Amino acid sequence: MLKVHSIETFWTQDWPWIRLVIFLQWCMFRCKYCHNPDTIPFENDKAMSWDAEEVLNWLRKQQPYFWDNWWVTFSWWEPLFQAPELLPVVKKVKESWFHVCIDTNWFVQSEEAREILKLADLILPDIKHIDPKKCLDLVGQSNENTLKTLDYLDEIKKPYWLRQVIVPWYTNDEEDLKKLWEYVKTRTSMERLELLPYHNMWVSKWEKMKLQYPLKGVPAASTDDLNKAKAILDKYSDKIYLRG
Numbered sequence: 001m002l003k004v005h006s007i008e009t010f011w012t013q014d015w016p017w018i019r020l021v022i023f024l025q026w027c028m029f030r031c032k033y034c035h036n037p038d039t040i041p042f043e044n045d046k047a048m049s050w051d052a053e054e055v056l057n058w059l060r061k062q063q064p065y066f067w068d069n070w071w072v073t074f075s076w077w078e079p080l081f082q083a084p085e086l087l088p089v090v091k092k093v094k095e096s097w098f099h100v101c102i103d104t105n106w107f108v109q110s111e112e113a114r115e116i117l118k119l120a121d122l123i124l125p126d127i128k129h130i131d132p133k134k135c136l137d138l139v140g141q142s143n144e145n146t147l148k149t150l151d152y153l154d155e156i157k158k159p160y161w162l163r164q165v166i167v168p169w170y171t172n173d174e175e176d177l178k179k180l181w182e183y184v185k186t187r188t189s190m191e192r193l194e195l196l197p198y199h200n201m202w203v204s205k206w207e208k209m210k211l212q213y214p215l216k217g218v219p220a221a222s223t224d225d226l227n228k229a230k231a232i233l234d235k236y237s238d239k240i241y242l243r244g
Contacts, residue, residue: 001049002085005039005076009062019101020062022055023076024086028107030140031128032214033167035202039076052089056096073124075103083112090119106149107141114152123153123160129171130180138170147183154188162190163243166221166229167198174232181236195229196243197221 003025025047027040034040050058059072072093079086079102093100102116103124117123127146129135135143153160162184166172184190198221206213226242233240 001051002055002082002089004048004050005036007058009065019071019073020059021073021075024074024079024082025076026081027076027078027105028081028141029078029105029128032138032170033165033198033200033202033218035199035205036076037206037209037211052092055089056092059093059098060096071099071101073101073103078105078107080104080106080108080110080113080116083108083110083116087112087116090116094119104149105139106146109145109148117149117153117158118156120158123158124163125149125153125160126163126165127180127184128165130176130183134170134176138167150184150187150190157189159189159191161192161194162187163194163196165196165198166225167215168219168221168225170215170218171198172221172225172229177229177232178236181233185236190239192239192241193233193237194241194243195226195233197226 002022005023005025007023008021023039025039027034030040074086074090090100099122100120101122101124102120104126105128106125125146127143127150128139128141129143132142132144135141135146150162164171164180181193184193198218200215200218200220203213203216230240230242
């Protein structure tokens, strides 16, 4: 049974096209800028437990609104943590001709996780920080597994859109951005590198959960911050995109 945090229909943010999104519970990262700390604990009284048929039945009910193109994303934050339960769901969804997207932080390296990545049509991975020590400080995990998964996606020729959140004082250093592109320019299946702005609008959610927000005082990334980061990376590639 999948632990489902929430579901959304007609979602247009963060992912390509209009999508049905199934947000799963639990994450092994502890990002200082986490937008949804309520999804981190695996045991959540509000989480739903769904099996493959229940997920598929819900998706089929939405099909009339999507004409011939049915898009579904499994997200938050880390759907692959539940890979043994998610794999049979993805198999059934693919049999029903849905386009499947996996939104992942790439930490899980299990065989079931690899099989899901093979079956999916598009992968949307985050690279939290190119520097392993800075990554550990920012999100509580090294980037070692992330980079291993990049290698795997290139090996199986799976298309992916890589994303980097631009966090002032943390991920917008020019030398780090150069290192990022020096690494990803060797990737063969990456279709684009998207730069997303850090927002601090989620502080109230942390406070409501009686948690101390680690980046209190860090300003939200401005349009200028994003444009500066893009200008640095544009020197190396035409695959750089901005997301609002």
